[in-house]
Amino acid sequence: MLVNPPILALLIFSALASAMLLYSCVYGIRIIKGWNIKSGSEYQLSLERRTYLISTIINYVFVFQLLSFFVFIYTADQLHTVFAGAMCAAGTLNLNEWGYRTVLLKFLTCVFSGVWLLINYVDNRGYDYPLIKKKYGLLLLIAPFALIEGVVQGLYFFGLEPDVITSCCGTLFTSENEGITAGIVSLPRLLVQGAFFGTLALTVLLGIAHLRRRILRGYPFALSSIAASAASAVAFMSVICLFFYESPLHHCPFCVLQKGYGYIGYPIYFSFLAAAVSGPAIAVLDPLNRIESLKTVVPSVRKRLIWLTLGAHSLFAGITIYEMIFSKFQLQ
Amino acid sequence: MRWIEKQRNILDFTLGSLLRRRGKSLALLIVYSLVIFMLASVIFFTHAIKKEAAVVLEGAPEMIVQRLIAGRHDLIPKSYADTIREIKGVYAVNGRLWGYYYDPTNGANYTLMVDSDLNDTAGSIVIGKGVARNLPGDNYGAIPLKASDGSYLFLKVGGILPAESELVSADLILMSEKDFRRMFGIPDEYVTDITLQVRNPKEYTTVATKISQLLPDSRPILKEEILRTYDAVFDWRAGILIVILLGSILAFLILAWDRSAGLSVEEKHETGILKALGWETSDILLMKFWEGVAISLTSFLVGILAAYVHVFFFASGLFEPVLKGWSVLYPEFRLTPFIDGYQVATLFLLTVVPFTIATIIPAWRTATIDPDTMMRT
Amino acid sequence: MIELKDVRKVYNAGKPSEFVALDGIDLSLEAGRVTVLKGPSGSGKTTLLSLLGCMARPTAGRIHVFGREITSLPERFLTEVRRKTFGFIFQQFQLIKGMTAIENVMIPAYPSGERRAELKARAEKLLEMLNLSHRAEANAEWLSGGEAQRVAIARALINNPAVIIADEPTAHLDTKLAREFMEIIENLNGGGMTVLIASHDPLIHESPGVDHVVTLKDGRIVSQGAFQCS
Ligand SMILES: Nc1ncnc2c1ncn2[C@@H]1O[C@H](COP(=O)(O)OP(=O)(O)O)[C@@H](O)[C@H]1O
Ligand SMILES: [Mg+2]
Numbered sequence: 001m002l003v004n005p006p007i008l009a010l011l012i013f014s015a016l017a018s019a020m021l022l023y024s025c026v027y028g029i030r031i032i033k034g035w036n037i038k039s040g041s042e043y044q045l046s047l048e049r050r051t052y053l054i055s056t057i058i059n060y061v062f063v064f065q066l067l068s069f070f071v072f073i074y075t076a077d078q079l080h081t082v083f084a085g086a087m088c089a090a091g092t093l094n095l096n097e098w099g100y101r102t103v104l105l106k107f108l109t110c111v112f113s114g115v116w117l118l119i120n121y122v123d124n125r126g127y128d129y130p131l132i133k134k135k136y137g138l139l140l141l142i143a144p145f146a147l148i149e150g151v152v153q154g155l156y157f158f159g160l161e162p163d164v165i166t167s168c169c170g171t172l173f174t175s176e177n178e179g180i181t182a183g184i185v186s187l188p189r190l191l192v193q194g195a196f197f198g199t200l201a202l203t204v205l206l207g208i209a210h211l212r213r214r215i216l217r218g219y220p221f222a223l224s225s226i227a228a229s230a231a232s233a234v235a236f237m238s239v240i241c242l243f244f245y246e247s248p249l250h251h252c253p254f255c256v257l258q259k260g261y262g263y264i265g266y267p268i269y270f271s272f273l274a275a276a277v278s279g280p281a282i283a284v285l286d287p288l289n290r291i292e293s294l295k296t297v298v299p300s301v302r303k304r305l306i307w308l309t310l311g312a313h314s315l316f317a318g319i320t321i322y323e324m325i326f327s328k329f330q331l332q
Numbered sequence: 333m334r335w336i337e338k339q340r341n342i343l344d345f346t347l348g349s350l351l352r353r354r355g356k357s358l359a360l361l362i363v364y365s366l367v368i369f370m371l372a373s374v375i376f377f378t379h380a381i382k383k384e385a386a387v388v389l390e391g392a393p394e395m396i397v398q399r400l401i402a403g404r405h406d407l408i409p410k411s412y413a414d415t416i417r418e419i420k421g422v423y424a425v426n427g428r429l430w431g432y433y434y435d436p437t438n439g440a441n442y443t444l445m446v447d448s449d450l451n452d453t454a455g456s457i458v459i460g461k462g463v464a465r466n467l468p469g470d471n472y473g474a475i476p477l478k479a480s481d482g483s484y485l486f487l488k489v490g491g492i493l494p495a496e497s498e499l500v501s502a503d504l505i506l507m508s509e510k511d512f513r514r515m516f517g518i519p520d521e522y523v524t525d526i527t528l529q530v531r532n533p534k535e536y537t538t539v540a541t542k543i544s545q546l547l548p549d550s551r552p553i554l555k556e557e558i559l560r561t562y563d564a565v566f567d568w569r570a571g572i573l574i575v576i577l578l579g580s581i582l583a584f585l586i587l588a589w590d591r592s593a594g595l596s597v598e599e600k601h602e603t604g605i606l607k608a609l610g611w612e613t614s615d616i617l618l619m620k621f622w623e624g625v626a627i628s629l630t631s632f633l634v635g636i637l638a639a640y641v642h643v644f645f646f647a648s649g650l651f652e653p654v655l656k657g658w659s660v661l662y663p664e665f666r667l668t669p670f671i672d673g674y675q676v677a678t679l680f681l682l683t684v685v686p687f688t689i690a691t692i693i694p695a696w697r698t699a700t701i702d703p704d705t706m707m708r709t
Numbered sequence: 710m711i712e713l714k715d716v717r718k719v720y721n722a723g724k725p726s727e728f729v730a731l732d733g734i735d736l737s738l739e740a741g742r743v744t745v746l747k748g749p750s751g752s753g754k755t756t757l758l759s760l761l762g763c764m765a766r767p768t769a770g771r772i773h774v775f776g777r778e779i780t781s782l783p784e785r786f787l788t789e790v791r792r793k794t795f796g797f798i799f800q801q802f803q804l805i806k807g808m809t810a811i812e813n814v815m816i817p818a819y820p821s822g823e824r825r826a827e828l829k830a831r832a833e834k835l836l837e838m839l840n841l842s843h844r845a846e847a848n849a850e851w852l853s854g855g856e857a858q859r860v861a862i863a864r865a866l867i868n869n870p871a872v873i874i875a876d877e878p879t880a881h882l883d884t885k886l887a888r889e890f891m892e893i894i895e896n897l898n899g900g901g902m903t904v905l906i907a908s909h910d911p912l913i914h915e916s917p918g919v920d921h922v923v924t925l926k927d928g929r930i931v932s933q934g935a936f937q938c939s
Contacts, residue, residue: 002564003571005375006674008578009681016689038781040766042722048784052613053696060692064685071677078674081563127786338822345819352807598806605803608764609817610792610868612785704759706803707876 002082002160006075011157013068014150017061021143024054028136035132051132054139055120061146062113066273069106070266072153077257079160089254098156105149107273112142114277115284122285122301126293185238185251196235199228200317207310210282211303218286218302225279225309232272232316240320243327268319275312278305339622342615346622349602360591361631367584368635368683369642370577373650375675376643378570383670385562389555393424393527395536396553397543407522412547419542421531427523429512433477433505438466440503444515447506454508456490462502464492480517487511574682581682585690592620592694601709603698608706616699624691628684636671636679644669710903711738711761711872716770718756718928730756731928734770738905740871743898743918746907748925754907755876757925761905762874763791775871792817796865798875802857804849804864810856811836811845814863821868828867835863839893855886862893872903879910891916 027050036044076093080086083095093099116138123131206221215221237253244256244264256265282305289298350357397416399408410427417425429446442463450456457475467475467489474486493504513520530539540552595603603616611619642650718731731753738744738761746754759765760772763779766787772779774794779787796817804813814832836845839859844852852860858878865873873894879887887910895918898904906913914922923933 002567003575004567005371005378005570005574005682006678008571008574009678012578013681013685016686020689020692037783040768040780045766049613049696049700052617052700053693056617056692056696060688064681064688067677067685068681071674071681074674074677082560082567124783124785127782129783334822336822337824338820341819341822341825341828344825345816348808348812602805605805606816608797608799608803609864610788611817611820612788614785615820702765704755704764707755707759707764707799709801709803 002079002157006071006078007157010068010072010075011154013064014153017065018147018150020057020061021146024057025140025143027054028139031136032133032140035129037129037132051129054136055124058113058117058120058139062110062117065106065110065113065146069110069273070269072102072106073254073257073269077254087255088252088258090252093254095161096156096159098152098159102149102153102156105145105152107276109142109146109149110273111277111280112145115281116142118281118301118305119284119288122288122294122297125297126291128293130291130293131288187234187238189239192231192235192238195231196228196239199224199231200313203228203313204310207306211306218282221306221309222279222281222283225275225282225313228313229272229276229279232275232313232320236268236272236320240324243320243323243329246327246329248329264319264323268316271312271315271319275309275316278309278312281305282309339618342619343622346619347626350623350626353596353599356591356596357627360588361627361634363584363587364627364631364683364687365634365638367577367580368631368679369638370580371574371682372636372639372675372679373642374570374573374577375679376639376671378566379672379675380643380668380670382563382566384668385566386559387668389559389562392555392558393426394529394533394555395527395540396555397526397528397547398551398553399525399547399549400551401549405525407518408525408550410521410523412550413523413526415546416526416528416543419539419546421535422528422539423531424527424529426527427525428527429509429518429524431512431516431524433515435466440466442505443503444505444507444512446509446512448509450490450506450508451510452508453490454510456488456508457511458491458493458506459489460493460502460504463505464489477515479515485511485515581686585686588687589690589694592691593697595694595698600698600701604701604703604706604709607701607703613699617695620691620695620699624688624695628687632680632684635683636676640669640671710740710775712736712771712773713761714771714773716760716767716772718753718760718765719768722768729928731760731767734930736923736930736933738903738921740903741898741901742920743894743904743906744921744923745913745919746905746923746925747909747914748931749909752925753928754925756928758874758876758905758907762795762797762872763787792821792868794871796868796870796873798858798861798865798873798878800877800880802861802881804852804857804860806848806850808849809846810841810849810852810860813849813860814867817864818867832863832867835866836860839863854882855889858882858886858890859893862890866897870902872905873897875904875906875908877908877910878906879908879913884912887912891918894918 027047031047031050034043035047073089076089076099079092080088083092086092086095093103116135119131119135119138123129123135203221203224206215206224209215210218210221237251241251241253241256242248244261245252254265255261256268257263258265282302285298285302285305288294289302397408397412399406399412408427413425413427416422431444433442433444434440435442440462447458450458459475474488476484476486479485487507493506507515512518530536536554536556540554543550543552606616606619607613713734713736716731716734716736717729720726720728720730734757736757746757748754756765760767763774767780770780774790777790779790782790804810805816808816811829811832814835815828818828818831833842833845836842839862841856841859841863844856844860847856849857849860865875875894879890882890891913894904894906895916898918908914913919921933921935924931
């Protein structure tokens with residue numbers, strides 16, 4: 001176990017967030033069971049009041065969760081000074097089996113709660129709460145992620161043994177290993193670059209088509225946005241990061257977060273996260289549009305969401321392409 | 333646009349109502365700022381001292397070899413250096429002479445070290461700022477140092493070390509090899525320890541193992557290891573302090589909860605009026621949000637500013653004994669000011685986030701007052 | 710414009726303290742009229758006003774405001790309807806202390822996100838109309854009863870409502886001020902405003918501007934009509 005201020009802060013936040021989510025779930029169950037918008041009973045009124053509380057809680061938890069995501073990664077990165085063999089977050093996260101799982105769970109919690117907030121936002125604009133039961137059903141599915149995330153993060157920090165020697169990005173992200181990361185790193189560069197630019201271009205095209213209502217359904221755009229996010233992640237690890245590190249072999253996704261690279265990793269991560277949340281959310285809007293009371297609500301939300309998604313992808317592409325062009329390092 | 337105007341209007345109203353209840357808000361603000369001040373002090377201090385340690389060690393050699401006799405650090409023969417020089421990949425092998433000196437007149441400990449630049453001017457020394465502070469007057473002249481045979485050496489102060497980091501140089505006295513050996517009676521063929529550099533950083537461990545094999549009574553120490561230990565020790569200390577401070581955070585949260593749950597009759601009445609006049613539950617929640625932002629922001633700024641002054645201008649007087657754990661050598665050394673977004677984010681997670689979460693439920697309770705209660709009072 | 714059908718309001722339903730405040734209310738209010746609710750204390754006048762004014766929801770029955778069914782509307786829509794349709798004047802003025810008169814007048818409009826300058830201009834105009842311009846910057850605490858009443862009226866008008874709802878507006882006013890109040894109301898009504906007043910003050914019942922009187926007793930309507938029955 002390692003105790004330092006950021007670790008304590010993260011643990012405390014997770015405990016608080018978990019408690020608030022559990023609390024929300026209790027009322028979520030009551031709402032699913034007892035909701036009846038036609039009734040003027042006091043119970044129904046009290047349930048309606050609760051929805052305000054739960055929205056507020058999830059709103060705050062989402063924003064703070066985003067913050068904790070970055071603090072977690074930064075903390076993992078900072079810890080490299082304490083562990084032999086670690087040079088960045090890649091090594092410290094690898095200290096025990098919980099490190100990478102925490103990152104993944106934090107990421108998923110952010111995506112899910114972002115989507116939930118969108119559904120909530122839309123639902124609140126319908127005059128008959130059309131999605132209320134589905135919304136709270138979904139909350140019951142999402143909350144466990146956050147709870148498990150808290151536990152896994154705890155296991156990670158409690159399991160840190162300062163005398164463990166870890167392997168870091170130099171050995172983790174090479175093509176010589178086996179497993180997913182090695183697979184990603186050893187992908188042919190042209191293929192990866194092609195997929196990156198291809199999905200991006202497709203997403204922009206589909207986004208504009210969807211905006212102009214040339215394509216009515218949101219699924220194509222949502223799918224291509226998800227594909228572009230995935231391609232961005234893969235491309236970042238296998239090709240793009242080389243330009244940042246100016247080295248043909250360094251494939252670490254975490255070192256860019258360090259001061260030596262001007263913290264450029266943070267805007268990159270942020271834009272990636274924003275696209276990863278808003279892209280899938282577009283797909284959710286399609287079925288909602290068929291609901292009578294949401295017909296006037298969905299189009300304006302959709303418009304803003306498409307712009308947000310396109311903006312996030314463009315920011316990611318902008319930063320990385322700039323680096324690919326102006327980096328001292330060039331691929332042969 | 334409407335959205336922005338709405339935020340502005342409600343923010344305006346919120347600030348007005350906070351000012352109207354200045355007294356009540358003030359108590360919370362003070363406690364809030366105090367909690368942030370304490371936590372920020374701990375965090376700033378740890379961070380700065382870790383940085384300081386890194387600066388101290390920056391110029392240090394990659395590896396030091398000491399000799400151990402009966403488990404204790406002892407003088408090492410110069411011949412060991414020759415053995416080490418033979419190892420492949422090793423360069424810049426040098427013997428060092430250093431030690432501690434207790435000055436009974438001031439009750440201070442000085443670090444004495446040989447600087448080869450002074451070897452030609454035996455009899456003169458260069459001192460650190462901390463040492464200079466202990467000497468009477470501005471014109472230092474010569475200092476008497478008691479040698480191991482009981483006689484006194486009078487050494488002339490030739491200069492004062494520039495303080496890049498006070499922690500490194502405050503207690504330092506640099507002297508010539510001749511004076512040093514005379515003072516401590518160390519024979520010519522011995523030195524305190526041996527420093528060396530290794531060409532390829534990946535071979536540190538290999539070289540260290542080799543040295544241990546060739547010279548079984550020696551102990552190689554890696555700079556990396558020292559840094560790591562420092563980091564771990566200071567992090568750990570700060571962690572423990574924060575665990576202790578958790579009590580005060582908790583007390584503060586209870587206060588915050590209580591403050592926002594136990595609204596005065598007047599505040600409840602006001603909220604009732606707002607709701608009756610057409611403010612909706614989420615408008616009141618928005619107002620509570622801005623209230624939280626105003627209070628948190630103010631306390632955060634005040635707390636951080638106070639901590640900054642405390643740590644960097646007043647040498648963290650409150651926590652120094654616990655955190656520094658260095659000897660009593662550094663009566664008033666100053667840390668180099670340094671704050672970054674990470675420390676601020678940590679502080680935010682430790683204070684503002686729990687405060688906000690603790691006030692959600694009370695705020696919601698206030699916000700859901702029935703508007704028609706206003707018609708019956 | 711406002712219609713109630715078989716409206717019922719029960720407080721503390723299911724508890725021992727259950728109380729039926731209103732029962733079987735059928736009522737229809739027409740635009741441009743001044744309607745007065747009368748009845749002894751505890752007869753349900755305030756409760757009826759709060760249901761009509763979208764402040765509370767009926768336990769049963771239907772309420773239509775401008776043809777829109779509001780009984781099962783979520784709170785945020787209900788509040789919006791209320792803010793746009795009704796202006797309220799309460800028994801005890803209910804001004805916020807420590808704020809100036811003009812700020813009090815502006816409060817109901819804050820959530821709609823109007824430009825502050827425009828809002829302020831509108832508030833000034835209203836105060837001028839009520840002869841209160843000189844007191845605009847005065848702290849609400851230091852206003853006299855009559856001034857406070859007029860600030861409350863200005864506040865009720867800030868969102869350009871179609872209906873003014875007043876609950877016992879003259880309870881804290883002397884006869885002279887009560888007459889003044891009714892004059893203002895009649896003026897507003899002359900400009901097309903619909904007015905709804907709950908009161909057991911005979912001065913209001915006998916006032917010439919009243920078009921319609923509804924009498925309540927024990928939560929039921931016992932009589933209604935254009936005539937005053939004292
Ligand atoms: N929140 C409440 N809980 C229980 N009873 C209430 C509540 N509000 C009003 N009542 C009761 O409903 C009855 C009608 O009240 P009200 O509408 O204020 O009458 P009026 O305005 O005609 O005096 C009263 O007997 C009162 O005690
Ligand atoms: Mg009444």
